[in-house]
Amino acid sequence: xxxxxxxxxxxxxxxxxxxxxxxxxxxxxxxxxxxxxxxxxxxxxxxxxxxxxxxxxxxxxxxxxxxxxxxxxxxxxxxxxxxxxxxxxxxxxxxxxxxxxxxxxxxxxxxxxxxxxxxxxxxxxxxxxxxxxxxxxxxxxxxxxxxxxxxxxxxxxxxxxxxxxxxxxxxxxxxxxxxxxxxxxxxxxxxxxxxxxxxxxxxxxxxxxxxxxxxxxxxxxxxxxxxxxxxxxxxxxxxxxxxxxxxxxxxxxxxxxxxxxxxxxxxxxxxxxxxxxxxxxxxxxxxxxxxxxxxxxxxxxxxxxxxxxxxxxxxxxxxxxxxxxxxxxxxxxxxxxxxxxxxxxxxxxxxxxxxxxxxxxxxxxxxxxxxxxxxxxxxxxxxxxxxxxxxxxxxxxxxxxxxxxxxxxxxxxxxxxxxxxxxxxxxxxxxxxxxxxxxxxxxxxxxxxxxxxxxxxxxxxxxxxxxxxxxxxxxxxxxxxxxxxxxxxxxxxxxxxxxxx
Amino acid sequence: xxxxxxxxxxxxxxxxxxxxxxxxxxxxxxxxxxxxxxxxxxxxxxxxxxxxxxxxxxxxxxxxxxxxxxxxxxxxxxxxxxxxxxxxxxxxxxxxxxxxxxxxxxxxxxxxxxxxxxxxxxxxxxxxxxxxxxxxxxxxxxxxxxxxxxxxxxxxxxxxxxxxxxxxxxxxxxxxxxxxxxxxxxxxxxxxxxxxxxxxxxxxxxxxxxxxxxxxxxxxxxxxxxxxxxxxxxxxxxxxxxxxxxxxxxxxxxxxxxxxxxxxxxxxxxxxxxxxxxxxxxxxxxxxxxxxxxxxxxxxxxxxxxxxxxxxxxxxxxxxxxxxxxxxxxxxxxxxxxxxxxxxxxxxxxxxxxxxxxxxxxxxxxxx
Numbered sequence: 001x002x003x004x005x006x007x008x009x010x011x012x013x014x015x016x017x018x019x020x021x022x023x024x025x026x027x028x029x030x031x032x033x034x035x036x037x038x039x040x041x042x043x044x045x046x047x048x049x050x051x052x053x054x055x056x057x058x059x060x061x062x063x064x065x066x067x068x069x070x071x072x073x074x075x076x077x078x079x080x081x082x083x084x085x086x087x088x089x090x091x092x093x094x095x096x097x098x099x100x101x102x103x104x105x106x107x108x109x110x111x112x113x114x115x116x117x118x119x120x121x122x123x124x125x126x127x128x129x130x131x132x133x134x135x136x137x138x139x140x141x142x143x144x145x146x147x148x149x150x151x152x153x154x155x156x157x158x159x160x161x162x163x164x165x166x167x168x169x170x171x172x173x174x175x176x177x178x179x180x181x182x183x184x185x186x187x188x189x190x191x192x193x194x195x196x197x198x199x200x201x202x203x204x205x206x207x208x209x210x211x212x213x214x215x216x217x218x219x220x221x222x223x224x225x226x227x228x229x230x231x232x233x234x235x236x237x238x239x240x241x242x243x244x245x246x247x248x249x250x251x252x253x254x255x256x257x258x259x260x261x262x263x264x265x266x267x268x269x270x271x272x273x274x275x276x277x278x279x280x281x282x283x284x285x286x287x288x289x290x291x292x293x294x295x296x297x298x299x300x301x302x303x304x305x306x307x308x309x310x311x312x313x314x315x316x317x318x319x320x321x322x323x324x325x326x327x328x329x330x331x332x333x334x335x336x337x338x339x340x341x342x343x344x345x346x347x348x349x350x351x352x353x354x355x356x357x358x359x360x361x362x363x364x365x366x367x368x369x370x371x372x373x374x375x376x377x378x379x380x381x382x383x384x385x386x387x388x389x390x391x392x393x394x395x396x397x398x399x400x401x402x403x404x405x406x407x408x409x410x411x412x413x414x415x416x417x418x419x420x421x422x423x424x425x426x427x428x429x430x431x432x433x434x435x436x437x438x439x440x441x442x443x444x445x446x447x448x449x450x451x452x453x454x455x456x457x458x459x460x461x462x463x464x465x466x467x468x469x470x471x472x473x474x475x476x477x478x479x480x481x482x483x484x485x486x487x488x489x490x491x492x493x494x495x496x497x498x499x500x501x
Numbered sequence: 502x503x504x505x506x507x508x509x510x511x512x513x514x515x516x517x518x519x520x521x522x523x524x525x526x527x528x529x530x531x532x533x534x535x536x537x538x539x540x541x542x543x544x545x546x547x548x549x550x551x552x553x554x555x556x557x558x559x560x561x562x563x564x565x566x567x568x569x570x571x572x573x574x575x576x577x578x579x580x581x582x583x584x585x586x587x588x589x590x591x592x593x594x595x596x597x598x599x600x601x602x603x604x605x606x607x608x609x610x611x612x613x614x615x616x617x618x619x620x621x622x623x624x625x626x627x628x629x630x631x632x633x634x635x636x637x638x639x640x641x642x643x644x645x646x647x648x649x650x651x652x653x654x655x656x657x658x659x660x661x662x663x664x665x666x667x668x669x670x671x672x673x674x675x676x677x678x679x680x681x682x683x684x685x686x687x688x689x690x691x692x693x694x695x696x697x698x699x700x701x702x703x704x705x706x707x708x709x710x711x712x713x714x715x716x717x718x719x720x721x722x723x724x725x726x727x728x729x730x731x732x733x734x735x736x737x738x739x740x741x742x743x744x745x746x747x748x749x750x751x752x753x754x755x756x757x758x759x760x761x762x763x764x765x766x767x768x769x770x771x772x773x774x775x776x777x778x779x780x781x782x783x784x785x786x787x788x789x790x791x792x793x794x795x796x797x798x799x800x801x802x803x804x805x806x807x808x809x810x811x812x813x814x815x816x817x818x819x820x821x822x823x824x825x826x827x828x829x830x831x832x833x834x835x836x837x838x839x840x841x842x843x844x845x846x847x848x849x850x851x852x853x854x855x856x857x858x859x860x861x862x863x864x865x866x867x868x869x
Contacts, residue, residue: 042502042503043503045506046503046505046506049506049509050505050506054505055505058508058509058512059509059512060509060512060513060515060516061509061513061551061552062506062509063506063508063509063510063511063512063513063514064513064550064551066506066509066510067510067513150512154512158552161552162552162553162554163554163555164552164554165554165555166555313566313567313568314566314567314568315566315567315568315570315576315577316564316566316576316577317564317566318564318565318566318567319567322567392567393567393568393569394565394566394567395565395566395567395568395570395572396563396564396565396566397563397564397565397566397576398561398562398563399559399560399561399562399563400575401559401560403575404578405575405576405577405578406563406564406575406576406577406578407572407573407574407575407576408566408570408571408572408573408574408575408576409563409572410572411572416565419563419564419565420564420565422563423563423564423565428557429554429555429556429557430555430556430557432555449555453561454557454558454560454561454562455557455558455560455561456555456556456557456558457556457557457558457559458558460553460554460555460556461553461555461556463553464553464554464555466553467553478555
């Protein structure tokens with residue numbers, strides 16, 4: 001179904017847009033054309049449930065999300081002010097009921113996002129025509145639904161969505177395949193594999209010159225070694241979805257559905273990788289533009305109220321907006337004053353350090369560079385400083401299995417940083433690889449969870465295995481850690497099994 | 502609702518219903534629903550209608566926060582919804598979803614699951630209720646009921662015929678005679694009414710657990726009957742050695758103790774029927790819950806009252822005997838003697854919470 005909700009922007013908002021676009025461009029922000037649309041809350045909720053797109057394939061999960069947004073709004077718990085999607089042109093949606101100051105802020109904020117989408121390296125390989133692509137996906141899945149029935153397709157989509165996060169977010173940026181192929185060749189050339197001597201001859205003489213019995217007796221490569229050579233995949237593979245596409249016994253339409261879900265997962269992946277930076281960057285710019293140009297007298301209170309609401313922190317949740325904007329400001333200040341490099345780092349004199357100002361004025365250039373090359377992990381790894389953690393009263397917390405509480409663990413910089421990086425790596429999800437597609441030589445699928453001190457949620461993992469088995473069609477296993485012991489969880493189509501290694 | 506999402510929302514609601522259905526036995530067995538009476542809808546917590554993923558569990562999890570506090574200070578319970586587990590709080594926590602579901606809908610799900618037949622009410626034509634239907638028009642009435650179109654038409658006709666109509670300036674002014682008003686007609690409709698009398702033994706031998714079972718069952722029976730009849734009148738009797746008529750609230754909450762004399766309750770029920778519910782006009786239901794530990798001499802009296810005054814007028818008389826650690830359970834045996842003679846006497850033994858489900862089916866499965 002195609003939805004056309006496009007309405008021309010009211011004149012007052014159009015004027016604000018032009019003004020904000022002017023300011024943004026003057027600061028050097030570089031964005032795709034941006035199309036603003038004003039929506040009612042129910043429409044905005046629908047777009048939010050659809051991940052920002054007007055058309056998605058039908059699925060109950062979007063219904064559930066819509067329901068949640070609507071409930072949250074009607075109970076006054078949450079509100080979506082704005083949404084913007086990574087396409088060219090960029091589409092941004094504004095809530096009709098926003099006060100005019102809010103619209104100003106939000107529009108300025110959106111230009112920050114647009115600049116980020118266009119320039120951040122992690123978005124470089126995303127499909128900027130995703131609007132059409134999504135509609136295309138929807139049409140294809142709708143066609144399968146018409147042909148095979150809602151339940152059949154839904155069941156399959158459910159199974160796919162259950163493992164949608166098992167992708168390799170670096171894949172678009174690295175060519176892994178050709179490297180692998182060349183590696184295979186060298187392996188084949190290795191002399192370690194004993195080839196029986198074979199005399200050159202004409203084909204009809206072959207059985208006499210090189211008798212098969214002799215040939216096979218000479219082939220004394222141990223079975224195990226041979227199995228090793230036929231291992232699929234050759235190396236552990238992170239893109240489980242790709243592995244399934246290439247090796248699972250899927251029907252044509254199932255193959256297509258799975259590839260759709262994989263496409264969309266890759267499209268959304270950079271947004272998960274850059275949440276702190278993206279929100280930080282957009283907030284930095286709305287705050288800069290609004291405080292220097294946008295806010296006129298009567299707006300001030302509304303602006304301050306809204307901005308501080310967005311920046312609010314809480315003990316249990318790190319606010320990505322707050323962390324991002326403060327880090328960008330910190331970087332800007334440090335590079336303006338030259339507070340970086342070995343000379344500054346090795347300086348022991350606190351007073352000297354505090355007043356360190358080389359008046360370099362490199363801050364602006366630096367943050368533009370940062371927004372181009374970093375993602376959240378490298379951003380935190382490179383720019384989070386002990387000083388920053390102290391100023392923002394950051395701490396790390398951990399789950400205490402004894403008291404069943406989350407407790408503050410440490411205010412040590414190293415620990416905070418380590419914890420934060422752990423949380424950000426792979427978007428806080430477990431790292432899972434396909435280890436063997438022919439496990440026990442029975443065509444069973446063997447995954448490994450790269451354990452990093454955090455165990456899987458057992459019940460949910462088993463449910464996921466069940467879905468995976470549906471796709472693979474043969475028993476599936478995942479090696480992980482349960483109660484501090486290495487364990488393999490298995491599902492063979494009827495029963496779950498748990499074996500401690 | 503925007504048209505695109507509607508399909509997804511409906512599908513989601515279907516799934517929610519399915520979940521409720523799957524876990525119905527659990528919801529029924531627990532007494533949680535009760536005490537939410539007086540509302541048309543109950544909200545049921547449904548865990549985890551979400552796609553399962555490989556995810557980290559709580560053990561070994563942690564995060565980074567901001568604010569005051571010393572190391573070791575707790576900042577939140579585990580398993581709280583919205584816990585900052587996972588990725589620096591950018592991901593929503595595991596929600597337990599509260600779904601609102603109307604009691605009527607719940608009754609339907611219950612009926613589907615238990616395969617309850619629809620009740621065939623007696624005396625369908627004997628009870629008439631009168632309803633007003635606004636289907637006619639008359640010349641007088643309040644302004645709020647004025648029928649604008651008819652009034653306008655009549656005024657237009659009059660002005661055209663009296664040549665007072667000016668097509669260039671078509672002003673129509675209705676006069677008193679033009680005005681027409683909506684009006685009602687009395688329509689009598691057959692109505693099916695039901696009276697339900699709940700009797701509960703609150704004597705000393707009934708423990709709180711037993712009373713809770715009885716109440717839970719009464720609640721579900723009530724939900725179903727209300728779905729089946731237009732108007733359901735309810736009366737509540739609690740008894741130990743003497744019977745008392747109480748209101749709904751007391752029935753669901755009271756704690757008493759004392760001996761047991763069931764006949765007192767049956768007499769009470771009879772009095773209520775005589776007073777309020779002439780059997781020709783009402784579908785009468787009685788449900789009695791007890792541990793069956795009646796005072797020995799009283800049994801004969803009970804049977805007498807039952808066979809002579811209650812069973813002949815009731816659509817259904819249900820006796821649920823809740824197993825009690827103290828009770829002898831005699832009364833059920835007594836009732837079994839007359840069970841064969843009366844089709845509308847249903848006996849059910851409830852050993853524990855898990856039997857509530859089947860017991861409801863026994864009671865309501867007859868379609869009476």
